[in-house]
Amino acid sequence: MKFLSYIIPLALTVFGALIPINALNSKTIFGKTFLTDEQKIKVKYFNTILLAFIIATAVAYFTFAIKVNATNEFQVTSKDISSSLVWGIAIFIIFLMITSPVVKWIDNFFIKDHIKYKVTQIEQIGDVYIIRMHDKDTCICSKDPNAEFLQDSEYILIAMQEIYEKRILEGKIPKPPKSFWSKLLDL
Known part of the structure; x- marks a missing residue:
């Protein structure tokens, strides 16, 4: 329970810092033209981190669901949680590193205008x-x-x-x- 008292303020601070960046992300194409380089970099990293987090959360959830369903037990052990968490963190780090280059390659190879x-x-x-x-x-x-x-x-x-x-x-x-x-x- 004491762990939650540290995590909740940290999560609120992180989400509070991300709200202005998401406001930049929600601009129209015309509005994004008038973003400075610094603002564009913030939006790029926000989108990269968000995509990596969503994919990592989905992988961790499905890994956890498969482990629980494979054992046909509805008891959750700390081993199941920790292995799912490790998979989620590993996928997050991998996608954090590969998302930006992949998006740039898609832009370079497939978007002609x-x-x-x-x-x-x-x-x-x-x-x-x-x-x-x-x-x-x-x-x-x-x-x-x-x-x-x-x-x-x-x-x-x-x-x-x-x-x-x-x-x-x-x-x-x-x-x-x-x-x-x-x-x-x-x-």
């Missing part, structure tokens, strides 16, 4: 595509929608205030071709 937002008629510049956010007040833009995939790209910093006043169009842009090794190694 990406969504970009075009800001029209910026004074002295013309039309530009929003690449990502530099900080909450400055947007990194480019005339080339595939600038983030190319080595020698020219970027333009534009204040968010200027973007608020302009028309923004959504476009589905094909990704530039990459070699097999570039896709595999995410170069």
Whole structure:
């Protein structure tokens, strides 16, 4: 019982820290365009940890259920619980390590297009595509929608205030071709 008095505050603190990250995760595609790199990293790790936790919990539950049903006894022993817990922790660690590369490979090999937002008629510049956010007040833009995939790209910093006043169009842009090794190694 004393164990629970330590676990409950810890769990509440962890869940309380994760709520703002989940709020970032629930934004629309357009809203996610205006996330800073730091916010995108937080969302990526939150999703990775959450997926690994869900899979590990399911494996631990099914391992426990199989052990209990295989013995045809409805008594739960500490050996059953500990072996299921070990399986859950092992699966959690494995999926924590492989989830991000697998998602990146799926993105590189199977998703052929990406969504970009075009800001029209910026004074002295013309039309530009929003690449990502530099900080909450400055947007990194480019005339080339595939600038983030190319080595020698020219970027333009534009204040968010200027973007608020302009028309923004959504476009589905094909990704530039990459070699097999570039896709595999995410170069």
